[in-house]
Amino acid sequence: MKILSIDTSCDETSAAVTDGTKILSNIIWSQASLHSKFGGVMPSLAQRMHEERIDFVVDKAMLNAKTQMINLDAIAVTIGPGLSIALGVGVNKAKELAKKYNKKLIAVNHLEGHVLSPLANDKLQMINAKFPALGLVLSGKNTQLIQVDKIGKYKILAETQDDALGEALDKAARMLGLGYPGGAIFEKMAKFGNPKKYKLPVPMVGQESRMMFSYSGLKTAMLRLVKSEEPLDKQKIYDLAACFQDVAFKHIERVLRFAIVNCKLKIGNLLVGGGVAANIEIRKRLRKLGKEFNIKVHFPYSRKLYGDNAGMIGIAASFKYQRGEFVDPEEIDRNPRARLNI
């Protein structure tokens, strides 16, 4: 079952062709990949408007998948959450293509894409036996712990009250003078630092039962700490990055641990997606936590599937196709604040 998917939820313009959970092509046009060595370059909003590059990205996805419109079973698109004007470009394109080629249209929640991204290229039968599971989305925009009763049925267990994890890392990087967004640079710097050098508060420690993530307090504490350590030198930057990252991740671990211990369901699998999940340190910690509770931890198989991309939307869409969840092209609309409680 071949599906063309489109995601324009934020900065990236992406299109992909999938066959079931198999990724045939996954094209992502971002300022970051265009200038991959210059990952920190901030695209201007005009460049984020996606309009001028959507056709190119769709054509390239079709070409790389060696597929023609006639061979497609459906077209899928992210309707939210995301930046309204950006989402609109993808939704309009999907609508236009669905009408022009008379294809079924599937509306996908961006977060469902992230949760299901570890299922790419996996065998469906194997996966279906593995629910209920937990899903963890760690990105620049979202930090959510999700109960996955089965594919298509989700309940948000915890989410951020202020900044997302990726955003907190980006902002901390900026405090250290490492540019913005600097999450990826931050990871490199943290590798050389001593996470025990400074003391930063783990957010909401002892309040895990409230089931929420929060980074505003840690951000403020970090700003104070950085100011008190100025002028910074190389080693201080390494140590400060290591400390902040350590505490930011501990917060995720603690909430996750609480959820696992207190979950009445038998959880055997944890699905992790989102840009920050590419961080080697967090992967190590999540795997360790999984081992402790005999939970298998799954990450996407390819780096491209971590950040925003249409490939993961195609995976989510393939299950919706099987369930017959289609939308009328006349009625589809973006939903910038879409939630994953389904």
Place this chain on the structure above:
Amino acid sequence: MKIIKQNQKAVEIAVDALAQGKLVFMATETVYIAAVDATNPQAVKKLIAFKNRPFGKPFSVGVTDIEMAEKYVDLNDSARKLYDQFLPGPVTVVSNGKHTVAPGVEAENGTLGIRIPDYKFVTDVVRNFGKPITTTSANASYQRRPYKLDDILDNSSEKQKKLIDLMIDAGELPHNEPSTVIDTTLDNPTVLRQGEIKLKDKNEVLSRSEENTQNIGKELWQKYESFAGKRPLIFALEGEMGAGKTQFTKGLARAMGITETVTSPTFSLVEEYQAPHSAFQLQHFDAWRLTDSTEMEALGFLKMVEDKNMVISIEWAERVADIIKKYRDQAVVVWVKIEYPTTVSGQANENERLISWGNL
């Protein structure tokens, strides 16, 4: 193609080759690099052909020191600090270019990445050459990292190999990561162009906690609620990172009856919330990632300030002060400044904030 051993004599040979616009491969403390004269358009074209990548993708350049860097880029304070902290070393610092290198070296937006290699051979070459050289890694795009010459040769086509003029062999390098790229251009002080904010009246209060800051948001809503529905209300929030701009908006939203969790709009740029028991709508902006105020228009700001039922909260408002000022008659603009207080000793409680506000 000529392959020679890396030694002091090779410096001269490399300099001659670069001067003739040739493509030279040499080692650094990270990976082998493909070096050409970064000011020679023909040489850069040759490099682009070898790297097999689209025009417009920038190349970092290597210099010997900060003085040399300043001939090619404008350094702001953030950049200077990074040079001081990390260079020479495996870090590339991106600044606004002075457009004195060949086309295709700077990024499309005019920025240029500079690196000072921590590797004597390369700095000797650049010093003797007197001009910057490209320091892009010696592999074609998407090929493996080049730690030895064979990594390059084994992954290059015959056509690519023909483009290589000189290879300087330093054996197999330790497998270090490529350099880290840090962009400093977002730290440019756009704020200065916005002029000073003059308030008609000024109120001041000390917040002692995040909850306190939320309550001040609530109180300001109560103070200005009577305008809502008659004119759009703008809360322009100014304050450093971590000051509590989102906390303020949380309080504002709660006072409006919004029960959804208000989160930071840094990534999404703007978030919309509908107040459940009224016609009022809250638009929560974050101007931090905007390059200028025309981007506010692209996000629908002009339509919002036409709507009497609109309540607009703008974080980093000082970055887009010009467009906010333009609407100060049409809308009620409350400028809110959140600062970290400093006491005589220079030490304050880390949760304390001085919050001042007034009409624009």
